[in-house]
Amino acid sequence: MGTRQRVMRRDVVLLCLSSLFGLGLGTILLLSVAAYARLSADIDGQLRELGDQIDQRFTREVGSAAAQLSAMRDALLEAPCLGDPRLSKPAVDQASATIDPCEALTTRWSGRNDLPVRTYLDFTAFALIDPGGWQRVKAARGANGTDRHVLVADRGYFRAALTHEGLWRSAACPSGCGLESHWSWTTGKPQVVLSTPTSNPSLPVAALAMPMEPLLKPVLPPGFEFAVVDEGGQVHFHSDIERNVHENLFIETDRTPRLQSLMGSHGAGLLNTAYWGRPYRAYVRPTAMPGWSIVTLHEKQPTRALVLSGSSLPWPRIPCRSSSGRFPSCWSRGSAAPGSGPIRFATCGTRR
Numbered sequence: 001m002g003t004r005q006r007v008m009r010r011d012v013v014l015l016c017l018s019s020l021f022g023l024g025l026g027t028i029l030l031l032s033v034a035a036y037a038r039l040s041a042d043i044d045g046q047l048r049e050l051g052d053q054i055d056q057r058f059t060r061e062v063g064s065a066a067a068q069l070s071a072m073r074d075a076l077l078e079a080p081c082l083g084d085p086r087l088s089k090p091a092v093d094q095a096s097a098t099i100d101p102c103e104a105l106t107t108r109w110s111g112r113n114d115l116p117v118r119t120y121l122d123f124t125a126f127a128l129i130d131p132g133g134w135q136r137v138k139a140a141r142g143a144n145g146t147d148r149h150v151l152v153a154d155r156g157y158f159r160a161a162l163t164h165e166g167l168w169r170s171a172a173c174p175s176g177c178g179l180e181s182h183w184s185w186t187t188g189k190p191q192v193v194l195s196t197p198t199s200n201p202s203l204p205v206a207a208l209a210m211p212m213e214p215l216l217k218p219v220l221p222p223g224f225e226f227a228v229v230d231e232g233g234q235v236h237f238h239s240d241i242e243r244n245v246h247e248n249l250f251i252e253t254d255r256t257p258r259l260q261s262l263m264g265s266h267g268a269g270l271l272n273t274a275y276w277g278r279p280y281r282a283y284v285r286p287t288a289m290p291g292w293s294i295v296t297l298h299e300k301q302p303t304r305a306l307v308l309s310g311s312s313l314p315w316p317r318i319p320c321r322s323s324s325g326r327f328p329s330c331w332s333r334g335s336a337a338p339g340s341g342p343i344r345f346a347t348c349g350t351r352r
Contacts, residue, residue: 040281043298044270046224047283051268051296054226057214059288061120062179065194065210066172068120072109073198073206075116076128076137079105088202091134097149099136106139123210124191128203133158136203148186152207156180157195161205164197168290179289181216181236181244184209190216190241216241223298231263231291249295252276259284263293272300 076082084101091097100106108114112121125140133153140148152158160166160178167176178195192212198204211217215228215237228237233250235243253259256273259282268285275282279300286293 043281044283046221047270047281047296047298048285050220050224050226051283051285051294054214054228054294054296055285055287058228058294061210061212061214062194062288063170063172064120065123065208066170066177066196068115068117068123069126069177069194069196069206069208070173070175071117071119072115072126072139072208073128073196076102076105076206077198077200081105082137082200082203087130087136090130090132090202091136091149094134094149094151097130097134097136097151100138100149102137106137109139110141120208120210122213123208125207125209127207128198128200129158129205129207130203131162131201150185155182155193157193157207158205161195161197161207167196168288170288181212183245190244192216212237216244225297225299227295227297228287229263229293229295231293233260233263236292259295266291266293275299 079102081102086099086101105114109126125138127135128137129152130136133151135149135152138149157178157180164176167178169176173196175197180193182191182193183189184191191209193207193209195205195207198206218226218239220226220239225239227235227239227249229235229249233248234245235247235249236245238244238247250260253273253275256271258271259273262269262271262284266286270281270283273280273282275297280297281300283296284293
């Protein structure tokens with residue numbers, strides 16, 4: 001080096017500062033990558049656990065409701081009032097459908113009295129339906145519930161039980177049951193209806209309407225969503241109830257090949273997908289209902305924001321997370337007695 005290019009003390013200081021700065025940036029990058037990997041792995045585990053819990057509660061609640069429906073159907077078919085000749089004639093309008101010879105019994109059932117079994121007390125209505133789709137014998141919760149005998153010929157649950165197509169069988173429902181999520185014509189609220197065939201040709205379908213709160217009124221940790229969909233991608237239940245029966249998951253995820261492959265093969269697995277134009281991590285698993293799958297989702301953008309802001313390092317700040325990395329008792333019955341009342345998926349310490 002010449003006399004005019006000597007290494008000055010300032011150059012040494014700047015070189016040291018630059019090295020320290022580069023080392024700091026590298027350390028931050030490595031820590032961010034490690035934090036994102038740890039957080040992603042933890043989210044994958046939580047997606048699996050959420051899917052398993054939804055399947056367990058869904059299967060348990062449907063099983064309890066199926067047992068209640070079968071017992072009420074069998075008890076009513078043996079009741080003397082069902083031999084009334086007026087029930088052997090199909091209803092032609094609501095006035096004729098409202099004639100209910102079993103009203104004394106169904107009124108007691110509406111008040112949860114004299115039920116044959118008490119496996120599922122949260123049902124909102126029970127009905128025996130004639131071949132034309134009119135509700136002829138009905139027990140419903142609420143004022144004037146027994147007076148609202150409506151025509152349900154266009155409902156999928158009625159057609160499935162009437163034609164014996166698309167029914168699934170279990171120990172609680174040996175003759176086959178159909179399940180449908182829809183918006184009630186009488187209340188305007190979302191509800192689930194379970195249906196099953198009967199041995200009475202004049203009243204061939206029995207149906208039980210239920211709130212199914214684990215799927216219709218879920219409370220989830222921030223960033224988590226779920227959907228229960230059929231093999232065609234139709235959403236029957238969603239954590240956002242406004243999307244129930246109005247959304248096709250395949251279309252909204254741009255027909256992700258791995259998602260369709262897992263659902264078509266009734267398999268379970270993790271995948272990355274775009275949902276409503278945003279990146280998501282998802283987990284798919286089959287349900288006890290043939291052809292139906294549970295899809296749990298978590299949006300990636302908040303996870304990336306946590307890492308970039310440096311706030312992902314204090315792990316206890318992750319919502320609803322215990323020191324073991326698991327959801328601590330997110331399903332709860334509130335103050336209800338064991339074995340009764342709807343089950344809710346709740347964040348830590350909420351919705352009691």
